[in-house]
Every structure is written in structure tokens, then in C-alpha cells.
Amino acid sequence: xxxxxxxxxxxxxxxxxxxxxxxxxAAMAAATAMxxxxxxxxxxxxxxxALKMGQHIRDVGPEHHQSKAGTPTMGGILILLVITVSTVLxxxxxxxxxxxxxxxxxGFGLVGAFDDAKKLLKKQNLGLTSTQKMAWLTAISLLVxxxxxxxxxxxxxxxxxxVPFFKNFKPDVGIxxxxxxxxxxxxxxxxxxLTDGLDGLAAGGTLIVxxxxxxxxxxxxxxxxxxxxxxxxxxxxAELTVFMGAMAGACMGFLWFNAHPAEVFMxxxxxxxxxxxxxxxxxxxxxxxxxVIAGGLFVLEAMSVILQVGSYKLRGGKxxxxxxxxxxxxxxxxxxETKVVIRLWITAIVCSILAISSLKLR
Numbered sequence: 001x002x003x004x005x006x007x008x009x010x011x012x013x014x015x016x017x018x019x020x021x022x023x024x025x026a027a028m029a030a031a032t033a034m035x036x037x038x039x040x041x042x043x044x045x046x047x048x049x050a051l052k053m054g055q056h057i058r059d060v061g062p063e064h065h066q067s068k069a070g071t072p073t074m075g076g077i078l079i080l081l082v083i084t085v086s087t088v089l090x091x092x093x094x095x096x097x098x099x100x101x102x103x104x105x106x107g108f109g110l111v112g113a114f115d116d117a118k119k120l121l122k123k124q125n126l127g128l129t130s131t132q133k134m135a136w137l138t139a140i141s142l143l144v145x146x147x148x149x150x151x152x153x154x155x156x157x158x159x160x161x162x163v164p165f166f167k168n169f170k171p172d173v174g175i176x177x178x179x180x181x182x183x184x185x186x187x188x189x190x191x192x193x194l195t196d197g198l199d200g201l202a203a204g205g206t207l208i209v210x211x212x213x214x215x216x217x218x219x220x221x222x223x224x225x226x227x228x229x230x231x232x233x234x235x236x237x238a239e240l241t242v243f244m245g246a247m248a249g250a251c252m253g254f255l256w257f258n259a260h261p262a263e264v265f266m267x268x269x270x271x272x273x274x275x276x277x278x279x280x281x282x283x284x285x286x287x288x289x290x291x292v293i294a295g296g297l298f299v300l301e302a303m304s305v306i307l308q309v310g311s312y313k314l315r316g317g318k319x320x321x322x323x324x325x326x327x328x329x330x331x332x333x334x335x336x337e338t339k340v341v342i343r344l345w346i347t348a349i350v351c352s353i354l355a356i357s358s359l360k361l362r
Contacts, residue, residue, distance in 0.1 A: 001089050002028075022221075025090040026214060026241040030249030033086040037253020040078055045257060045264050048072035053120055055265050062323070062331050071262055074116045076270020079250045080109045083277075086246035095239040096151045097284050100144055102243070104280040107140035108189050109273025116267040127268070137186050137276070144280055145181040153284050155234040162286045164293060164358040167230045184288045185279035191298035192275030193268060194305055194325045199260035201327060201341045205297045205348045206274050207251035212294045212352040213281055214244035219359060220285040229359045237285040244281065247274065260338050290358065296351030297344055301325040 003019040010016040018024050054070035084102060091098045114136075115127035128136075148154060159177045160170045173180050196202035219225045221238025251274075257263045266274075275298075282291040292299055308324035321329040330340045 001093075003090065003092065022218060022238050022241050026218075026245035028245075029086045029090040029242045030245040030252075032089060033082045033246045033249030034253040035249075036082040036085060037078060037250055038256055040082070041253065041257045041264075044075060044078045045072055048074060048264065053116075055267075062328060068262070071265055073120075073265040073267040074113065074269050075254065075258070075264035076109060076112060076116075076266040076268070076273060078264075079254050079266060079270045080105060080273050082250045082253065083243075083246045086249065087243050090246070091242045092239050095236050096147075097153045097236055097240055098243060100147050100151075100153060101240060101277055101280045101284065103147070104140065104144050104185065105273050105277035107144075108137060108185075108276030109269050111136045111140070112193075112268030112270065112272035115272075116269050134186070137189065137272070138182060140276070141182040141185045142178065144185065145178045145283075148181065148280075148284060149177070153234075153236070154286055155232065155237075157232070160232070160286070161289060162232050164290050164355070165361055167362045170232075180288070181283050184283050184291070185276055187302070188279030188282070188291065188295065188298065189272045189275030191295070191302040192278070193271040195298050195301045195327070196266060196268075196271040197325060198327050198331075198337055198341050199262040200255055200258050201344060202271055202274075203251045203255045203258050203266060204341065204345045205295075206278070207248050207255070208345065208348040208352050209278060209291075209295050209298075210244045210248040210251060212355055213278070213285075213287075213291075214241045214248065215356060216287055216290065216294075216359070217241045217244055217281065217285050220287065230362050231359060232286045234285050240281050240284065243277075247277065260341065290355050293358065294352050294355035295348075296354075297348040300347070301327065304329065 003025060006016050006019050049072050053072055053074050055068060055073040083105060087098060087102060111133060115133060118127040149158065159174050160172050163169045192202055192206060195205055217240040218238050219229060220231055220234050221236060223233055226233035254266065258266065282288045304321055304326035305324045307320050311318055311320045322332040323329055327340055327344060331337060
């Protein structure tokens with residue numbers, strides 16, 4: 001909106017020419033999202049507290065987590081709101097990818113909101129059933145996949161994948177592209193959801209991955225940079241840098257209130273929305289496999305749950321970890337919550353550095 005309003009006057013006001021640059025608009029989107037989060041955060045916490053939207057803690061979790069009972073949840077509403085507002089303020093209106101990613105963000109976030117609301121109404125940590133949640137996430141994923149293909153948002157060679165560290169190896173998923181998009185979107189959203197178990201862990205991890213994918217989206221969407229790095233060029237993909245900047249800024253602002261001891265939790269509203277949007281961005285810019293590396297923290301958390309459940313069922317009740325997801329395993333190993341969070345943030349940073357490095361190491 002702001003570039004659309006002000007850029008036409010760049011001949012009159014020379015400084016206004018800056019509004020055409022994606023890097024500037026991405027930085028402004030990040031700053032706007034962070035500022036809005038800091039300004040609206042106290043009001044959101046007071047509102048959620050007044051509405052008695054306090055988190056219910058599972059009895060099976062680490063014992064010291066019971067002290068967090070009653071902390072306001074559904075703070076993800078704030079995250080989704082500021083991402084949407086900041087993106088709309090600074091994006092290029094005619095870019096279809098922006099609107100599709102916003103649809104994924106808000107659609108998955110709405111499913112999470114229903115889940116959170118049901119938990120609050122029941123006054124227990126049981127919301128939508130896994131079948132109900134999966135059905136809604138699948139429906140939204142299929143709609144997003146259709147829009148991506150219908151408007152050609154993945155550019156040419158639509159069904160080809162980009163493989164990190166390889167220049168010419170471009171597997172084609174063919175008719176399985178829609179199931180692939182579903183897997184990436186739903187898998188990422190659930191992985192972020194599983195990571196959201198300690199104060200600041202999911203928000204900080206998402207901040208790191210969002211910043212990383214802001215860089216990657218810009219590279220993929222820039223003709224010359226994409227050619228230099230030998231990565232698939234996706235026309236219009238660079239505009240998603242603005243969205244990722246808004247996501248990074250929103251997560252940074254939310255961390256102000258979500259850092260230990262948390263004043264508010266994002267809930268499924270935030271984690272499912274953020275994960276769905278991350279997966280959608282990766283799909284649009286053809287960097288789904290790179291998301292596995294950059295989002296190594298989320299992969300670790302999800303795999304720990306899969307391995308734990310598999311081991312329990314196949315090995316007669318035997319477990320691999322003290323408790324899953326992995327952050328609980330670390331807690332029960334004697335580490336304080338803050339140390340666990342910081343060490344996993346470091347893990348996320350290392351994964352992101354490796355992901356960015358892979359753009360050149362091909």
C-alpha cells in the first residue's frame with residue numbers, strides 16, 4: 001500500500017524512489033511488524049487475560065511446567081495480525097504469491113485458533129481431534145496448491161525440485177506435485193507446532209528460519225543472482241522477501257513477551273499459521289528441500305516424536321527419549337529451560353548457515 005501511494009511521486013521527491021526496492025520494503029516490513037507487536041502486545045495480553053484464555057498444561061509433561069498454567073494463550077492472533085498488516089503495507093499488490101502465502105498463514109492460523117478455543121472451552125489440553133485438524137489443514141493445502149499451479153507461481157518446470165548442493169540434479173515429481181505441496185505445508189506446520197513447547201523456542205526458531213528464507217527468496221527471485229548461484233529462478237519470488245521480513249519482525253516483537261518466563265503463548269493459532277506459511281513460501285520458490293536444512297530444529301523435534309511413537313509401538317513400550325519432543329528430553333536430562341532454548345536456537349542458526357551456504361556450494 002505505502003509503495004503504491006508514494007512511489008508515483010518519486011520524480012517530485014527523489015527519496016521516494018527507495019520504495020521500489022524490495023530490500024528496503026522488506027526491512028520496513030520487519031520494523032513495522034516488530035513495532036506493532038511491541039505496541040499491541042500489552043493490550044493483547046490484558047485482553048486474553050480478561051477473557052480467561054489461560055493455557056491448560058498436560059499432566060504428562062515435565063512437572064515444573066505446571067507453574068505455567070493460566071498463562072494467556074492464543075497470542076498467535078497478534079503474530080498473524082501484524083504479519084498481515086505489515087505485509088499489506090509494504091508489498092507489491094499485483095504479486096499473486098503474496099496473497100497465496102497470506103491465505104496459507106491465515107487459513108492454518110484459523111484452524112489453530114479453533115483448536116485453541118476448543119481446549120479453552122473444555123478446560124483441558126485437548127482440542128480438535130487429529131482427524132479434524134488434518135482434514136481442515138488438508139483442505140486449505142489443496143486450495144493453496146491449486147492457486148499456486150493455476151497462476152503459475154512456481155515459474156517454469158513447475159514440478160521440478162531444487163536439490164541442495166547439486167546443480168543439475170532436478171527430480172521431477174510430476175503428477176505427485178499436489179501431494180508433495182500438501183506434505184510440505186502440513187508437515188512444516190505440525191513440526192513448528194511440536195516445537196512450541198518452551199518459552200520462546202518456536203518464536204525464536206521461526207525468526208531464524210524466516211530471516212534465512214528472506215535471503216533465499218530474494219536470491220531465487222532475482223534473475224542475475226539466481227543464474228549466478230545456479231538455482232531455479234522464480235519470477236515474482238523475490239517479493240516474498242517482504243513477507244518473510246514481516247514474519248521475522250513479528251516473531252522478534254512477540255519474543256519480547258514470550259521469552260522466559262513467558263507472559264503469553266502463541267498457541268496453535270501461531271504455530272500452525274507460521275508453519276503453514278513457511279511451507280508455502282518454500283513451495284513457491286522451489287526450495288522445499290532446503291527448508292529441511294534451514295528448519296533443522298523443526299525437523300529434529302518432529303522426528304523425535306515420530307521415532308518415540310514408533311519405538312513405543314514396535315518395541316513393546318520401549319522409548320528412545322526420556323520424553324518427546326526432543327526439548328523435553330533435554331529438560332529431563334537436567335538442563336534449565338532457558339539453556340535448552342538457547343542451545344536449540346544455536347542449532348537453528350547453524351542449520352540456517354548451512355542452508356545459505358548450500359546456495360553457493362553446488
